[in-house]
Amino acid sequence: MNLALFAHTWRANRARLLIVFVALGLWGAVLPIVYDSFGSTFKDIFASGSLPPQFAQFGGGDIFSLSGSVAIGFIHPIAVGLNLIFAVGFATAAIAGERQRGTLEIMLSRPISRRVVYATLAISGALFIGIAVLGSIIGSLIGASLTGRTAELGVGQLPLLWLNGALLYWAIGAIALLASASFDRLSQAIGVTLAFVAVSYFLDVLGSLWPDARGLQPYSVFYYLDPKTILAGFPDAGDLVVLGAVTGLAILAALVVFPRRDLAAPS
């Protein structure tokens, strides 16, 4: 890791990180409040049978418990979109974006190996993602406190919930950084990564809404994000292992690909 490059990267992203952190915090706080205000109403609606029960279990969450609503908050497109600002936006721009802009060669003309450049960007991205996910956790905690339901939340499980959420976006970020290290143009890196994320998200949501498609869910990285089970005190170590393995494999592939690539003049 190169501290000068890390400091440069931190300065370039800190304002954006603050905005994402606050936005995720607000989003995280809203759902316990919504649950507190309308949870029983929702429960009555679903109990009446007017809506399919799957609708109440979107992405592995539910709206009948605090942990379920926090889980929905994690898998909701708003939260996913905010987290992808760093997992996809930062990671794809970190190498392919710099290369397309012509600034990568200024960076690489310094005495820093490509592996160190990659490692520094990967660590920076991991930190940004970790802080962003922390925003959701802190938001949920604040929301639970405001509604007087802190005890119901399972505060002791929050570090594990953070790890699960961070690992999901680290896995996506590692894939994005691999694409970034492999392609010359930002649009290519973003396209490949977003295609992966979209298919993955679709498979998970489809499986959660349609029982016949449940077999597709294990092929999605989002399937391994399981806040409700973690908050209930029954975390599945397998989820963390799978996400960790995806992250590790993507990092290994990038460490092989990036140093061996030819970096011709940007066109």
Next chain:
Amino acid sequence: MTAIATSGLSKTYGRATPVHPPGRPHATVVRALTDLTIDVGEGEIFGFLGPNGAGKSTAIRLLLGFLHPTAGRASVLGLDVVRDSVAIRSQVGYLPGGIAFWDGLTGERLLDDLAALSGRPATRRAELLDRLELSPTTLRRNVRDYSRGMRQKLGVIQALQHDPQLAILDEPTEGLDPLMQYAFYAILQDLQRAGRTIFFSSHVLSEVERVCDRVAIIRQGRLVALEDIPTLLARRKRNVEMRLEGEPPPLAGVPGVSDVRIEDGRLRCRLEGDVAPFLAAIAGLTIHDLTIEPARLEEAFLEFYTGDLIDDEAPQAIAAGAPPAGGTPPVADA
């Protein structure tokens, strides 16, 4: 000691495919650089010339480890460009052609960040800022507000501020006004006096004549000339123009004389090398006016740029039936 040494350095892009779909050609292989062999001495100002797409940037990127050679070897300051790329870059300052910056930073922040990335103190920054007339007020502005010339000055400063042993500069005077170009030439000469080596590519031939000790001219990926400037100047052709009385003499077979023509009642030709045979051929003629002037250096270069290659088997892109020449396999820049 040699600052830069290359031997048979070659770079081929693309890969020939022995099997391909019917009706589709083999993959195109581009030979960006073929068999480049040059030596640049320490303390030398070395010009690297060639038309667009000749392979200059490819050669520079090979020296800096951005590209891996397909064949041949190269060393910079005694270090191998493939194995010791990071160590090389700790002693090199690089100005890319058409430089790009992080535009959201101020000039000062940018120079600070780049100095920190270099891992060496910016000992020459103050002097360079002064000589290139970049004021502290300008440095406090965001780079996105800089003019083209100011960005180029910033590029020169970031390449030289840490006093590198070797400066590799790609089109360094692009965008600089004439006054700043002079300031830049003076900086180069001071660096040379301090024992630094300068390797720079340029399209501005007059500046090459002004500051370089030697030049390499590259075309279609091949070295077509490697000369010191005085030799190049001595070899250049002279333009001859004379106004005669009577029939023009038969100059076509005279050694060193070429391109004989009569225009506007004047005989014009070009003269190369020893002038004695030419003077002998026109002896006894009634000459009203005679002008012999050295061709501009540009013309000498343009001959290299436009003449036929002796070995013309180096097209830039070939429909490949054979795989690219074997050579140095890709080695990780770890």
